[in-house]
Structures are given as structure tokens and as C-alpha cells.
Amino acid sequence: MRMATRARLYAWPWAGFLLGGLGFILSHQIGSTGNYDACSLHGWPDVLLAGVLSLGLAGMGALLSWRLWRRGEHHESATRRFIALVSTLAAGLFAFAIVPPMIASLLIPRCFG
Template structure:
């Protein structure tokens, strides 16, 4: 199996797979560091985690957007791509809200 076939099969699912990975990364770096052990957490860690997570989510959305925007794709592949794109919107909200909370809530609830 060549890499072209693997990539072609993965592209409709890219938003779901990479969006989940980006959300997980941002959540682990950001909200857990801030709210589980606030002595080691800082807004800088949350900002770095947010931008890294949003970049990964954006890459996944871009891959699925190409499938969704193509007129030559089958309806099933376009449907999977649009579900992934909508999920990426939710993932982005879930990544941005802990960033806002970490900047608004005082460190260690001082």
C-alpha cells in the first residue's frame, strides 16, 4: 500500500483525528497544569498549549476542508469531512475557554 492511498483514505478523517489530538494536548498542558497543580502552572504554559492545540486542530480542519470542498468526492466522504469540521469548531472552543479561565482566575485562587 503506497502513501498516496493511505493519505487519501485519511483525509476525510483528518479533522476528527487531529482535532482530538490537538484538544487533548491543549487540555493536558493547559487546564491540568493550571487547575490540578497550580504551583507549576502559569499562563505561559496555557498560552503555549493553546496555540499548539489550535495549530493541530487547524491542520486537521484544513485536511478535511479539502475533501469537503472538492466536487469530485463521494457524498459519504464529504459527510465525514463536514462532521470533522464541525467537531473542530467545538474543539477550538474547548481549547480557548481554558485559556480565558487561566487568564481571568487568579493563580491558585489567591
């Protein structure tokens, strides 16, 4: 079995969960550090860049899961298609959670508090 086929078989339904969650973790850690903890090290450009990269990860995961769900090939089980659909929606939820640190970096003054 080719590597791409194996990855598609196992990971694509879960891509929205995995990549969206990874993007959320990245955005949250850099956002909280940049906005609140180590404000002398990070500023709003770092937080915005991390947010854009995180949104890209969540979007890529959503796209992979959505493509598997949308295609609806006859050999895909209903369970895998359902996981792909829920994973796509979860990536959207993660993307929604990635945006607040980006907004906070623009509104909260540096080294606030």
C-alpha cells in the same frame, strides 16, 4: 500506492476529528493541570502555548478535511465527502472548546483555591 495517496485516501476525511480531538485533549490536560492541579509547575504561559498549539492542530485537521470536501472530485464518494464536512465542523467545535482554558489561565490567579 504511494504513502501520501494512501494517507489521503484513509485519513483526510477524518483529520478534523482526529487532529481536533488531539488538540482538545492536549489543551484540556495542560489547561486543567496548569490552572488547577499543579499550579506550582505550570503557569499561564504554558497554558497559552498549549492552547495555541492545540488550535493549530484543530485548524490543520479542519483544513485537510475541508479541502477534501470542497474539492468534490468525481471519484470521491458521497459518504467520504459527508464525513469530511462533519469532521470540519467538529474541528471547529473542538477549537471552540480549546479557548476556555486559555481564558481561564489569564483570569484565574495562580494556585487559586
